[in-house]
Amino acid sequence: MTMQNLLLELFVEELPPKALKKLGESFAQLIEGALRTQGLVGEGAVATSFASPRRLGLHLTQVLAQAPEKALRIKLMPAAVGLSADGQPSPALLKKLAASGLAADTPLERALDGKAEALFANTVQAGATLELGLQKALDEMLKALPIPKVMSYQLADGWTSVNFVRPVHGLIALHGATVVPVSLLGLQSGRHTLGHRFESAEARLEIAHADDYAEALKSRGAVIASFAERRSEIARQLQAAGAKLGLKPIEDEALLDEVTALVERPNVLHCQFEKDFLAVPQECLILTMKANQKYFPLLDAQGRLTQHFLVVSNIAPADASAVIQGNERVVRPRLADAKFFFDQDRKRTLESRVEGLAKVVYHGKLGSQGERAERVRAIAHAIVKQLREATHPYTVDAKDQFDVLDSKVQQAALLAKADLLTDMVGEFPELQGIMGCYYARHEGLRDGVAIAIEDHYKPRFAGDALPRNHTGTVLALADKLETLVGLFGIGQLPSGDKDPFALRRHALGVIRILMEKNLPLALPALVQAAAQAFPEGMLTHATAQDDLLHFVFDRLMGSLREQGYSAQEVDAVIALRPAPWGDIPKRLAAVRAFAALPEAPALAAANKRVGNILKKSEEAPVALNAALLQEAAEQQLQQALQTAAAQADSLFEQGDYAASLQALAALKAPVDAFFDAVMVNAEDAAVRANRLALLRTLHGAMNRVAELARLAQ
DSSP states (O other): OOEEEEEEEEEEEEEOOOHHHHHHHHHHHHHHHHHTTTTTTTOOOOEEEEETTEEEEEEEEESSSSSSEEEEEEEEEEEHHHHHHSOOOOOOHHHHHHHHTTTTOOOOOEETTTTEEEEEEEEEEEOOOOOHHHHHHHHHHHSSSOOOOOOEOOOTTTSSSEEEOEEOOOOOOEEEEEEEOOEEEEEEEESSOOTTTTOOOSSSSOOGGGGHHHHHHHHHTOOOOHHHHHHHHHHHHHHHHHHTOOEEEEOOOOHHHHHHTSSSSSOOOOOOOOOOGGOOHHHHHHHHHHHHHHHHHEEEEOOOOHHHHEEEESOOSSHHHHHHHHHHHHHHHHHHHHHHHHHHHSSSSSSHHHGGGGGGGEEEEEEEEEEEEHHHHHHHHHHHHHHHHSSSSSOOTTTTTTHHHHHHHEEEEEEEEGGGSHHHHHOOOOGTTTHHHHHHTTOOOOHHHHHHHHTOOOOOOOTOOOOOOHHHHHHHHHHHHHHHHHHHHHHHOBBBBBBBHHHHHHHHHHHHHHHTOOOOHHHHHHHHHHHTTTTTTTTOOHHHHHHHHHHHHHHHHHHHTTTOOOHHHHHHTTTTTSGGGGGHHHHHHHHHHHHTTTTHHHHHEEEEEEEEHHHHHSSSOOOOOOOGGHHHHHHHHHHHHHHHHHHHHHHHTTTTHHHHHHHHGGGHHHHHHHHOOOSSSSSSHHEEEEEEEHHHHHHHTTSSSSOOGOOOO
């Protein structure tokens, strides 16, 4: 079998930059996968994808001209149906053979298939040719490529319409130096492509061999075809250009991907804008440069924005001054707009905008942003009250400081959404909260309130920072609870991969705040308090609170498993619905340490057995009476339990969960002896109830840190 490297390229009009990376990866994966399925690719084959603004491509090593033959064993039908009494093939068998592409005299095998004999045909199937296999792969790729928005266009005949992400103007398919005759979207395969739109050395590039493609495009076509190579080159140039100025380009992976998808021959240029614009909050300037112009702002060593920025050009002229001046001229109106918005917004206070929130629709069934702000205030007040009353103290300077905290939270909650009505946030919604903080500081509001206005959206995404102060923590928790309770209350639950209101992100935000801030709050009480902030009759979904609790706990368990804890460990701890959540990592570590003890499997199994006995028991709980303990094994268990439980409880109250569980290891022997020698369901009702009381005491002592039965295999 002839084995050569394969090159495939689609030459297209400019592809959507935000989708290019995924399109390139998927194109290569789909073609390679289809060829592998057909047996046309060697085991050690290496795939290299290409993706530039005007091309999708794949270089695949060890591709066969024809796949090897394949031995097939085809089940035809039961022997009783396929053969007559004298062993001759029945009409049904002949029809089946013909349908399977087999001759009537094909040797047949009789073999048991279950309880009856069946007829089998052993044959050899010819391997697929590369021409047919690649054509099939291309056809399948068209159906499976993740195109964000399909474009319909006409072919050269002026009549036929086809669909693709952008019009395709060229198709290369080379197996070594040989063109593979395939077609796609009205095009026949060949060996020619185009280089850079302006800087290619040749008007039309001929690719002689599949292995020449990348180098030919780079040297003769002025194109770096590999997305990864082009991205790496841009990153290198950005760092080098920043280092020359003693500055650092802003880190933004999504922006780097998008710019990589916009250029074929990257050339980083240094530009500047007027220093006067630096009076505008740097978040505004950075956002307008990144979002509108795809520029890379440069920061100083302290992370402050400077007047310098970098442009990734798609051309490399000998004199780049015209390109630099053009980019500087283009960015100036954008920055001027940001300065204008900032100056105009500061002419009105945030409080003066609050009334206008009543006219901003939040949700058709949940009212306006003004109504929502009032609900957030009520929930925040309830959270402060729960913190004040918590037995596990929340660290605020003194108890009377909760009044000050409540005052700050109420003020921040009132103003938190006011910046939605500013010109700056209207232009850049991503700055909501951030601009509210700037405007609050401009008005001279307490710094804690200003910071809370910004931080109440945190964490905005996975890995984002949490609110920086108590006020922001309470407000962020209240805001997320209002969103979750409200939307669950009207039946807007996430479904599959559909989560239009980002409720999974809000739930993970609640989880992180409760855990990482170690708040002494229980989720059910928080959900109930949040629900009480809504007007009667607004929340119509009957099981909303239960559904929400299940949803958040499910997210919590998933988050913990992603952190490396096993499903058993997570189940054991979360089964108790522990509070505060800040202790959960310690509990999980304790469970892991306990599971490593030699006594752990037996104790977990015993715990499960005890739990099952107690569930089945119909006896009313009674207090343990030591005088009714008749058997030596139950007396010994009661004595060991007194000692071990006292030690475990003391360690538990000190927060040493690992030592608390390890103290229970001493119970293994007396527990084993108890189940070997004692019948729990004694005929005497008093003795039976007392033994159940002993097991209930044992069960309670063993399950303070986690439900150990969940560790049983």
